[in-house]
Amino acid sequence: MTDPIDVDAPRDPRAQPAAVLQALYQEHSEESRKHTTRQGLWIAVLVYLLFSISDILLIADVARHTVAARFAISAIMLLALELQIRLRQDADAIDRTAALALILAYAGWLTTALMTSQTAVMSYYMVFGAIFMMSINLFFNFPFRLSLMASTVIVLLFFAALLSFPQEEQVYKLTFGIFCLSCFIFTSYVNWKLNHERYNVFLNALVAKARQEEAAERGEALLRLSNTDPLTGLANRRAIDETLRSLWAEWRQNGQPFAVVLVDVDFFK
Template sequence: MSAFELDSAPVRQYGRSIPAHLQAPFKRYVEQHYGGFLLAINFIAMIAYDLYVFADALLIPDMALESLLLRGGLSLIGLVNIYIVFRHSRNVLLMDMLMPLHDIVSTIAWFELLKRSSSPDIHTFLYASVVFIILANLGARYSLRGIVLCSLTISAIILYNVSLLHDGQSKPVLVFAIAYLPVLLFSLFISWTNINGVRVAFLNDLEKKRQRDELAELNLRLETLASTDALTDVGNRRAFDLSLEKHWNQMRLDGRHFSLLLVDIDYFKPFNDHYGHLAGDQCLRKVASCMGNSVRNGQGQLFRYGGEEFVILLHIEHDDELSALAERLREQVASLGIEHLHRPDTLRHLTISLGAITSATPGLLHAHDLLAQCDRLLYQAKQQGRNRICLGEHTH
């Protein structure tokens, strides 16, 4: 199974984990789709944290100046951290956990202000500490383990300091814990839901990509089958018609001419009649393979035109090159030495006849004119005794 393949079963909506071999693409997915959100949530949390300076001024006025300086200093450090993590590090875990880690430091700093204040509203103000656990849990999108550890750390800091500020009195601490615990559990549930939603979205995205790739591969195979001759494994008549039209239109755009070769296996019908259809099919495959090997490396395209006829589109503009290639094809097919004892001439092996023409031939108005002229040249080659080439005359 490749790195982007999943089983065909539907992705479960809850409790979905990411397999080890998908961790790297999952990190890229989170960075691509949620990097902007994680950056924004850091700024939102920082703004919310800084706005609490007004609450400090109201409820612990004796710490108002210290609160302003402390929050300003921590915000400056936070901005530097955000720049380093999101601009340079690009570590997904750090991007996800930066705000909760800032939250831990902010929680400690805030309680230090409370412990140094003599305000009578401290015990009431303690309940505002739930904002730290809420902010920490709302932003996580990648690491469930990381946010759980951060949440437990923040909770331990809060409960420990609440106990200190109540001088170890169990009743007010218990009341606070009863109010705090549902907030902790609910915010953790929100974190789990968000992180799991990202995982499910990632796995569903992979599944859709796999299905698209399979469909594209299937379409490519169908297209190949539709454009390939099953017997000889070269292009079929349909593929030739499309390719000829494409070459013609391209020539009209850029002025670069091309050539056409129409090939016929000499006396193929008596060969097929006397040696049998299986031998005839094998003969067609050998001839196609021989000619295909001669026009590879981008020099041309070979198609089965029908029956024992083949056609070749060539990136050749000059008649001397075309004549040389056509002669080479004729000689190479003859050198196959395929026995043909039932032809009416004196030869005893298989040969081919060829009509050859370039698109620079005067009087050609359409692509089918080129094909018709090439067909006439092939007919002339056959009339002149076969096993020969008839080349169209043109000027440059």
């Protein structure tokens, strides 16, 4: 006879195919990713616009162009983001828009800022491009591939600008080049690590939920076993006593009538 409390063997969700787990993870994190990206881009735009003050102080001769570029790019990308939210597009599309916004923000500012006659100041000021790279990898919860691609574009833009200063010494270019590459490698690694940790947290929660459901099923099976006659599958003496106590209490409290019928069947077993 099969043991009544036998249930399926312990279920480990991690044994499922990776594609299935990834799909579950995407579905689970969809809304939170949208919210995080939307909130993050609004904050990033605010900080980006506040840096207009630095433009006015450091590269005043082209500040009107850089500030105009900042406001134009910010307005366009925020409108695009809010339109996607209204159209209920998925988190991947919204993440791509936010990543593109950061790239365009750096490219738009850098293109106009390089027109300045304050080349010495600009040669150091442009190192703040590392902020865009760190924002992509650390401030947002972008998937690793998207973060890697977007931050790579930022690095390429930085090196293109760096090479546009032929009057600067090679030591300067080497120093800032190493700094930029170091930021790229470090922040990309941290982004990969954070994505990995978030995925592991999801898997652990999935395992905990499966074990909780399994424990509940075993508890229900044990309860059925304790109240069931193993030969007939009918309620046993324990279950009958509990039912009688419940009916008796109902009668005493509400006057609900009940009846008990005893049947003695000879040679039943």
